[in-house]
Amino acid sequence: MAAVSVAAEWQLLYNRYYRKPEIYSMQWGRMDLTRHRVACAPFGGPIAVIRDDSKIVQLYAESARRKLHIFNSAGVLLASTVWDRPGGRLVGMAWTDDLALVCVVQDGTVYRYDVHAELFSTQFSMGKECFEQNVVECVFWGNGMICLTEGNQIFCLTDFKNPSPCKLADPALEDYPLCVAVIEPQYTMHGNVEVLLGVGDHVLAVEEDGVQQLGVGVGPLQKMAVSPNGKYLAAFTHDGRLLVIPTDFSRIISEYSCESALPPEQIAWCGMDSVLLYWEDMLLMVGPTGDPVRYLYDEPVILIPECDGVRILSNSSMEFLQRVPDSSVSIFQIGSTRPAALLYDALEHFDKRSAKADENLRMIRSSLPRQLKHV
Known part of the structure; x- marks a missing residue:
């Protein structure tokens, strides 16, 4: 009976089982993730939350001055500080591999905080040109990031510990790209970061020394996510198809037609075997073939990719969606005679x-x- 109760909550996707246990019931009281900018550290690390100044939100019993709050994975407050940094609107926020919270503001200034919400003594800028053009979007990885400006230029920083920003090749865009993804330096042949821009019906691969056009006719792409090993790309097209393709765009590995052409709010890989698409009230998990698995939510969620699954953060809980290990399947699969x-x-x-x-x-x-x- 124990085996039946363990496997009863598993979901079968293609030929693999997945489980989604609740890890924590969040302890942070009344929290509305839609009103905040949130950054979650990998491997179950801390969560940084600050009111989103790009949105018009109603203030409840709180100060008009914004505060940066840092919680642990269970929503217990670790530290907080008043956000009074100059430089314009907060554009990007993420944790580095060594648990430094990086905050990038509109003029390209980079601030760093530790887990106690204490500001590092050193701050730096992404450069004069970045300052003049204003940053509109940031994409982070490990210990690096890229910034896109209003002038459609890309600036890169590969190591926050030794900041030396550089400008990548000019993609010569007239309009802002539809979507952006990054292939980390450790996964490229030349050891430099590669930025993928969804433009029209194709993708531009931008590096420091050049721009390459890839996948002509595959787009327009609305959302992209690079796999954990840097070899594959999950892309959502304008007509509602989810494509999985190599990052060299040599072929289409799998294709799934979604019920809606409305692009998902978030897209993420769950390990190497499935892709998650999140809309306002539904999380869709798509495998190589067969029917997808649907999870319904009545509150907003944030997907946090991990090396072996995806953490799912909501106002009230922290869940972990992962593929069930083969050893567990051999023991607890219903009817198993192994x-x-x-x-x-x-x-x-x-x-x-x-x-x-x-x-x-x-x-x-x-x-x-x-x-x-x-x-």
Whole structure:
């Protein structure tokens, strides 16, 4: 019965099982994520929250002065500080690999905070040209980021510890790109960052020394997300199709037609086997083939990609969506007769002082040493 209760909440996608347990019930009281800009550190790290000054929001019993709050993954307040940084509107906010909170404002100034909401003594700028053009969007990875300006120029910083901003090649755009994604330096052949811009019916790959046109006819693309290993791209098209393609755009690996052509608010990879699309009230998980899995929500959520799944943050809870490990499937899959499942069943019978335990052990005696590794 224990195996049945464990597997009852699993969802089958293609030929793989997924589970979505609740990790925490959030302790931060009344919180509306739609009113705030949120940055979540990887590996279950801290969460930074600040009221979004790009939105008109109603103030409840709170000060008109904005505060930067830092919570742990369960929503327990760790620290807070008044946000009074000059330089214009806050454009981008993210955690680095060494848990420094990076905040980029409109004029290209970069501020850094630690987990105690204390400002680092050193701040720096993305450069004079970035200052003159104003930053409109930032994309972060590990210990680096790229900034896009109102003049459609791209500036790159590969290491926050040794800030040396550089300008990438001019993509020569007339209009702002439809979507942006970044291939981290560790996953490119030349070891430099590569920026993908969705433009018209194709994608521009922008590097420091040039611009390359890729995937002519595949677009227009509305959303893009690079896989954790940097080899694949999940892209949502203007006509409601989800495409999975190599980052060199040599072929289409898989294609799924969604029910709506409205672009999702968020797109993220769940490990290497599925892609998540989030609309206002629905989370859609799409696999290589077959029917997708749908999760319905009555509150906004934020997707936090991890190396082995995706954390799902809402106003009230923190969940973790992941592929069920093969070892767990061999034991707890409903109806499983694998040796690992029989060994687990034998343990339950042994606890009940049932002779069925010895019966199960006799059935798997030849593979017993190997199966002990699965339990």
